[in-house]
Amino acid sequence: MTPRLSLRGVTRHFGTVTALDGVSLDVAAGEFLALLGGSGSGKSTLLRVVAGFEAADSGSVHLDGADLAGVPPHRRPVNMMFQSYALFPHMNVTANIAYGLKREGRPRAEIAERVAQAIAMLRLEGMESRRPDALSGGQRQRVALARALVKRPRLLLLDEPLGALDANLRERTGFELRAIQRESGAAFVMVTHDQSEALALADRVAVMDRGRLVQLGAPREVYDRPATRFVAEFLGAANVLEGRSTGGGALECPAAACILRPAAPLPEGATAIALRPERIRLGPAIGDNTAAGTVEEAAFRGESSLLLVRLAGGALLRVSHAEEDGAPPERGTPVRVSWDADAVVPLLG
Amino acid sequence: MRFALRLIPGFWLALLVAAPLALVGLMALSWQAEGVPPYAPPWAGAGINPDNLRLLAEDPYYRDALLQSLAVAGATAALCLLLAVPMGIAIARAGRWREVLLATVLLPFWTGFLIRIGAWIGLLRDEGWINSLLRALGWTDQPLPLLYTDGAMLLGMVHAYLPFAVLPVFAAATRLDPLLEQAAEDLGATPRRAFLSITLPQLLPSLAAAFLLVFIPAAGEYVIPELLGPPDATLVGRVLFQEFFQSRDWPVASALAVALLALLIGPIILFQRLGRAA
Numbered sequence: 140m141t142p143r144l145s146l147r148g149v150t151r152h153f154g155t156v157t158a159l160d161g162v163s164l165d166v167a168a169g170e171f172l173a174l175l176g177g178s179g180s181g182k183s184t185l186l187r188v189v190a191g192f193e194a195a196d197s198g199s200v201h202l203d204g205a206d207l208a209g210v211p212p213h214r215r216p217v218n219m220m221f222q223s224y225a226l227f228p229h230m231n232v233t234a235n236i237a238y239g240l241k242r243e244g245r246p247r248a249e250i251a252e253r254v255a256q257a258i259a260m261l262r263l264e265g266m267e268s269r270r271p272d273a274l275s276g277g278q279r280q281r282v283a284l285a286r287a288l289v290k291r292p293r294l295l296l297l298d299e300p301l302g303a304l305d306a307n308l309r310e311r312t313g314f315e316l317r318a319i320q321r322e323s324g325a326a327f328v329m330v331t332h333d334q335s336e337a338l339a340l341a342d343r344v345a346v347m348d349r350g351r352l353v354q355l356g357a358p359r360e361v362y363d364r365p366a367t368r369f370v371a372e373f374l375g376a377a378n379v380l381e382g383r384s385t386g387g388g389a390l391e392c393p394a395a396a397c398i399l400r401p402a403a404p405l406p407e408g409a410t411a412i413a414l415r416p417e418r419i420r421l422g423p424a425i426g427d428n429t430a431a432g433t434v435e436e437a438a439f440r441g442e443s444s445l446l447l448v449r450l451a452g453g454a455l456l457r458v459s460h461a462e463e464d465g466a467p468p469e470r471g472t473p474v475r476v477s478w479d480a481d482a483v484v485p486l487l488g
Numbered sequence: 489m490r491f492a493l494r495l496i497p498g499f500w501l502a503l504l505v506a507a508p509l510a511l512v513g514l515m516a517l518s519w520q521a522e523g524v525p526p527y528a529p530p531w532a533g534a535g536i537n538p539d540n541l542r543l544l545a546e547d548p549y550y551r552d553a554l555l556q557s558l559a560v561a562g563a564t565a566a567l568c569l570l571l572a573v574p575m576g577i578a579i580a581r582a583g584r585w586r587e588v589l590l591a592t593v594l595l596p597f598w599t600g601f602l603i604r605i606g607a608w609i610g611l612l613r614d615e616g617w618i619n620s621l622l623r624a625l626g627w628t629d630q631p632l633p634l635l636y637t638d639g640a641m642l643l644g645m646v647h648a649y650l651p652f653a654v655l656p657v658f659a660a661a662t663r664l665d666p667l668l669e670q671a672a673e674d675l676g677a678t679p680r681r682a683f684l685s686i687t688l689p690q691l692l693p694s695l696a697a698a699f700l701l702v703f704i705p706a707a708g709e710y711v712i713p714e715l716l717g718p719p720d721a722t723l724v725g726r727v728l729f730q731e732f733f734q735s736r737d738w739p740v741a742s743a744l745a746v747a748l749l750a751l752l753i754g755p756i757i758l759f760q761r762l763g764r765a766a
Binding site for chain 1: 665671673674677678679681685686689690
């Protein structure tokens with residue numbers, strides 16, 4: 140089956156800066172993909188290339204098999220929801236939502252019907268004649284979404300769709316976004332710098348770093364098996380430990396003063412592993428995958444506490460201590476930490 | 489002390505605006521007389537003189553002068569606007585050239601007003617640069633009548649008032665969100681349609697302000713029509729001058745000034761409303 144969106148080797152330079160460096164990925168019809176990365180990772184540039192606001196220096200962008208090179212933004216069957224929402228300030232909610240349908244030259248009755256549907260779907264009833272400056276942040280976000288969705292795009296691009304919302308509104312709106320995506324059947328490509336947003340909403344997460352796509356996979360896969368040091372640290376702030384191969388499929392780590400033994404033998408050439416804070420236990424253990432240290436800091440975080448444990452070899456380990464496991468040790472307490480072999484994830488770069 | 493501070497602007501307003509205005513209003517109701525000043529106030533014995541204002545309403549000479557002045561001011565403001573819209577938007581979007589271009593628009597203010605008018609005369613007169621060039625190229629043998637025409641007058645007016653039109657458009661254009669046009673294009677609008685349906689409507693208050701900012705002072709303009717315009721043009725500024733200094737009929741001249749002010753009060757109020765709205 141032809142993918143909805145297909146990128147091949149998309150590269151874009153701004154002066155001497157490489158914003159996109161040979162990005163290739165496919166998005167299936169009806170899929171929700173999150174482009175996750177920090178600022179300067181190229182994720183927003185990628186979105187603007189697909190929308191047609193930036194041209195790729197090289198590489199190709201295909202939508203349902205059709206090459207989009209040279210197609211101006213207004214002729215692309217792709218719509219974008221802007222981070223600032225970019226609502227038209229001189230038009231009310233209805234006119235904002237109807238704008239795209241009017242440009243298609245749809246009959247008046249059809250426009251009215253589809254706008255009413257979009258208003259119902261996004262719970263904007265009663266707001267029809269308000270201007271954007273008379274709406275709350277959450278309402279504006281929904282108008283922006285309605286304005287893009289009412290065109291029934293084959294692909295909807297969302298630039299930090301939840302970024303401008305309050306924390307308490309973000310979770311609920313995220314679930315709504317997910318439901319709307321399933322309901323509309325459109326493929327969604329969402330740019331975000333928030334890893335929990337990407338993991339919670341997307342079918343697949345594409346992690347970007349300095350213009351490159353560094354890992355692409357299902358949220359759990361990307362979280363549990365980060366491919367590189369960047370992904371491990373960016374998603375869930377994993378501990379990264381370096382060492383030398385013991386030759387026996389394990390890694391000897393002087394900074395942790397222990398042997399790190401993954402479930403499957405360590406791949407050739409790997410010199411670092413990732414270890415998630417929540418996979419580390421306190422308590423005595425023997426053999427490999429255990430180390431001794433001292434609690435240096437303890438921070439209460441609600442459902443868990445974050446401990447910073449200074450290991451005998453000098454490394455500082457982030458350990459997540461669940462509340463249900465009892466009160467966390469005080470600062471200065473000597474502890475032993477251990478973890479399962481499958482928590483040790485070899486990194487390949 | 490604070491009360492006294494607040495009195496100071498009131499004092500200046502009273503001295504520089506209210507008092508002259510009251511004096512002109514008084515003169516409009518006075519009688520022409522021999523002497524210095526050449527008018528007799530209502531309390532000198534003859535009472536209020538209603539003839540000056542009546543004359544304006546009845547004599548087509550004065551009425552036409554007022555109407556023609558408004559027409560010239562309207563044409564000047566319209567031409568200025570036509571130039572100011574692309575200029576204002578382009579300067580607002582010029583990135584690092586913005587300050588340089590803005591300074592260029594304001595540059596004429598740095599040279600004397602009369603020198604600039606003199607330059608136009610030097611360009612436009614029969615032996616001026618333009619006619620000399622046309623003759624040197626062999627395109628004409630008779631000099632084209634350029635100076636002392638309506639065209640020369642409008643050229644001078646537009647040149648003098650253009651910065652007043654560019655500045656409000658520029659200021660409004662800098663406040664526009666460039667993403668809005670992109671959003672419109674993303675929703676299927678051609679760039680032209682995006683400009684007409686998104687950018688232009690947002691600039692409308694500033695366009696009205698720019699128009700009025702030119703129209704209001706241009707309606708009373710005296711020097712430019714006098715130096716560049718046709719000799720027979722009877723604009724209100726010229727009629728005022730003639731009544732004051734040639735006929736020495738201060739009461740009629742004052743009545744004319746009051747009439748012009750009355751005609752401009754509507755646009756002035758409109759301009760202030762727009763200023764508050766923006």
